[in-house]
Amino acid sequence: MIITTVTPRFGDADGLRHINNIAISEWFEEARNPVFRFFTPDLDLSYEKWKLILARTEFDYLGEMYYGDDVEIRTYIARIGNTSFVIAHEAWQRGSLRAKGQAVTVHYDFLNKKSMPIPDDIRKKLQEHLITEDKK
Template identity: 60%
Template structure:
């Protein structure tokens, strides 16, 4: 599992004084950086080097998050297929789960416009961060 802390910015807050729902997608994407590096270590976004494409993302709001307290983003792997894998995400504030979600990514060849199998060395790295479905939210 990967953990990062984000500090809600003043601009992340909405008129109801809590973290705006649009911010969570950005924070969860930031939480995927460690996984992005498995595929493209230098994070070079050139067409020939980037190896992942996002095909689905969703999240559920469980509680409100507020300005003034850091939010811990936890990211882990919940499924590994031939060319795709699923990343689970959680947002915690004040030791409480506030939101959870997932993102499905495909190992992708942008030059030829086709999905490609996940190499065994990367698959083994992903497996080190695998969390069983029944353990989600308990970590």
């Protein structure tokens, strides 16, 4: 599991004084960077180096989050396939799970416009963070 701490910005709060739901998407994206580094260590976004494409995201909002308290984003791998994997996230604030989500990510060759098998060395790194529902 990878832990990322996010400090909500004033602009993340909405008129109801809680964190707007769009902030969760941004925080989860930020928390994916350590996983992205398995594939592209310098996070270079050039077509020659970047090897991932986002295929799907989903979010469940479980409780309100508030400005003024840090949020812990817990990131782990929920599934590893041949060419894709699922990154799972949980947002915790004040000791409670407030949101969760997943992102289906594909190992992708942008120059040839096709998915590629995940290399064994990267698969091993992903497996270090594999947590399935039955292991939670």
